[in-house]
Amino acid sequence: xxxxxxxxxxxxxxxGYAAFQYLANGTIVSAANQNPAQVTTAQTxxxxxxxxxxxxxAQSGSVQSASEQQENVGxxxxxxxxxxTVVQTQTTQSNVASASxxxxxxxxxxxxxxxxxxxxxxxxxxxxxxxxxxANAYYGNVQVQAVISGGKLVNVVVLQYPNDRSTSRYxxxxxxxxxxxxxxxxxxxxxxxxxxxxxxxxxxAQSLASALSQAKS
Amino acid sequence: xxxxxxxxxxPATVEIVDVSVKQESLDTAFDFFTSVDERFSTYKPxxxxxxxxxxxxxxxDYSREMREIFALAEETKRQTNGYFDIATPNGSIDPSGxxxxxxxxxxxxxxxxxxxxxxxxxxxxxxxxxxxxxxxxEWRIGIRNPLAHDEIVKVVCPQGxxxxxxxxxxxxxxxxxxxxxxxxxxxxxSLTVIxxxxxxADRFATAAFAMGEQGISFIGSLEGFEGYQIxxxxxxxxxxxxxxxxxxSDR
Numbered sequence: 416x417x418x419x420x421x422x423x424x425x426x427x428x429x430x431g432y433a434a435f436q437y438l439a440n441g442t443i444v445s446a447a448n449q450n451p452a453q454v455t456t457a458q459t460x461x462x463x464x465x466x467x468x469x470x471x472x473a474q475s476g477s478v479q480s481a482s483e484q485q486e487n488v489g490x491x492x493x494x495x496x497x498x499x500t501v502v503q504t505q506t507t508q509s510n511v512a513s514a515s516x517x518x519x520x521x522x523x524x525x526x527x528x529x530x531x532x533x534x535x536x537x538x539x540x541x542x543x544x545x546x547x548x549x550a551n552a553y554y555g556n557v558q559v560q561a562v563i564s565g566g567k568l569v570n571v572v573v574l575q576y577p578n579d580r581s582t583s584r585y586x587x588x589x590x591x592x593x594x595x596x597x598x599x600x601x602x603x604x605x606x607x608x609x610x611x612x613x614x615x616x617x618x619x620a621q622s623l624a625s626a627l628s629q630a631k632s
Numbered sequence: 633x634x635x636x637x638x639x640x641x642x643p644a645t646v647e648i649v650d651v652s653v654k655q656e657s658l659d660t661a662f663d664f665f666t667s668v669d670e671r672f673s674t675y676k677p678x679x680x681x682x683x684x685x686x687x688x689x690x691x692x693d694y695s696r697e698m699r700e701i702f703a704l705a706e707e708t709k710r711q712t713n714g715y716f717d718i719a720t721p722n723g724s725i726d727p728s729g730x731x732x733x734x735x736x737x738x739x740x741x742x743x744x745x746x747x748x749x750x751x752x753x754x755x756x757x758x759x760x761x762x763x764x765x766x767x768x769x770e771w772r773i774g775i776r777n778p779l780a781h782d783e784i785v786k787v788v789c790p791q792g793x794x795x796x797x798x799x800x801x802x803x804x805x806x807x808x809x810x811x812x813x814x815x816x817x818x819x820x821x822s823l824t825v826i827x828x829x830x831x832x833a834d835r836f837a838t839a840a841f842a843m844g845e846q847g848i849s850f851i852g853s854l855e856g857f858e859g860y861q862i863x864x865x866x867x868x869x870x871x872x873x874x875x876x877x878x879x880x881s882d883r
Contacts, residue, residue: 604784609784
C-alpha cells in the first residue's frame with residue numbers, strides 16, 4: 416500500500432510537472448513511462464482533479480487533429496448516469512484551427528425527418544433540385560434545397576444556417592478541457608423553463624415549402 | 633407575473649417574481665423586444681439595418697443601439713480572428729447572429745434597473761435568470777432532448793448566469809467539409825452553453841456548434857463557460873464544470 420501511495424505521489428508530481436511544461440512552453444514534453452489511462456483513472460477516482468489528465472494529454476502529444484481518449488473510470492465523478500466516462504480531449508491550436516476553418520455549414524436530413532409536405536402522395540413532384548427561399552430565423556437565415564427523385568422528396572440540403580457566420584477561430588488557449596460523457600435519459604423534474612434548439616424549425620419549414628412549391632407537378 | 637408573447641419572430645417569455653411587480657414592467661420588456669426587431673430585422677424594409685444596407689444612412693446617422701451592436705460584432709470578430717463577421721458575402725450587413733442574446737441581456741438589465749431581483753427572461757430557449765423562482769428556489773432550466781423535443785434530459789440551475797442552446801432542427805444533419813468540399817455528417821444534435829450571461833452564452837454556443845464535435849472542447853477551453861453537447865446517438869458530453877450547475881432532484 417505504501418509503495419502504491421509513493422508511486423502515486425510520484426505519478427501526480429510528474430503529471431503536474433508535465434502539465435506545467437506543456438502550458439509553459441506550448442510544446443510536448445518527452446513521453447513518460449506511465450500509461451496515460453492509469454494516470455487519469457487514478458486521479459479521477461481519488462480527487463477528480465483535472466491536472467493528471469492534462470499531463471497525460473501532454474504525453475499523448477502529437478499535434479494532430481482531435482485526439483479524443485475515452486477511459487472508463489468506474490463510478491468516477493458524476494452522478495446522473497450509470498455509464499459515465501471521462502473523455503479527455505486534447506485541444507491543440509492546430510486542431511482547433513482546422514475545426515474552425517470550415518467556412519460554411521451545410522446540413523441535410525433524411526426524408527423521414529421532414530415537415531408535413533413530405534408526407535404527400537408520391538409522384539407529386541417533378542424530379543430535380545429546387546432551391547427554397549431564404550427564410551428569416553431572426554438571428555440568421557435559413558435556406559434549404561429540396562432534391563426530388565422518382566417524384567418524391569429524397570433529400571433536403573441546408574444551404575444556409577445561422578451558425579455559418581459565427582464559426583470561431585478564437586483560440587490561443589493551451590488549455591485541454593476535461594470532458595465527461597454520459598447517456599442521456601428523460602428527466603421528470605419540475606422546471607421553470609426549457610433551453611433547446613428548435614427555434615429555426617419555422618424558417619426551415621418555410622424555405623422547404625418554398626422549394627417544394629417549385630417542384631409541384 | 634409571467635407572460636409569453638410572440639416577439640422577434642419567436643416566443644419570448646418574461647417572468648417577474650418580486651412582489652412589487654407591475655404589468656408595465658413586463659410591457660417595457662416586450663416593447664424593448666419590439667423596438668429591437670424594428671431596428672435590426674433585415675426582413676423589415678423600414679428597419680434601420682435595412683436602410684443602412686440600402687445606403688440611406690451614413691455612420692453619423694446610426695442609432696446608439698446600432699453603434700453598440702456594431703461594436704460588439706467588431707469585438708467578437710476580433711476574438712474569433714475575423715471569422716465571426718456581420719458582413720455577408722453579398723456585401724450587406726446582417727447583425728442578427730449577435731442581436732438575440734444581446735436583446736435578452738438588455739431586457740434583463742432593464743428589469744434589474746427597475747429594481748427587480750428575481751426574474752426570468754427567455755427568447756426561444758435562450759434564457760437569463762436572476763435571483764429565485766416563485767417557490768423561492770433556484771431557477772430550474774430543462775435541457776430539451778434534441779432527438780425527442782417533448783423530453784427533458786437534464787435539469788440545471790444557472791444560478792444567475794446565462795444559458796443558450798444551439799442545434800439543428802432535424803436529425804441526420806451534415807456540416808460542410810471545406811477540405812473534402814462535401815457535406816459530412818455531424819454527430820452533434822445540440823450544444824447547451826452556460827456562460828457569464830445570456831449574451832455570452834448565446835454567441836459562443838452558436839460559434840461552437842458550428843465546429844461540430846470540436847464544439848464542446850472549445851467551450852471547455854473558455855474561462856467561465858460550461859457546455860453540454862448531445863450527439864445523434866443520445867450520448868452527451870459535458871465539460872467537467874457543468875456538473876456544478878446540475879440539479880439533482882432525488883439525491
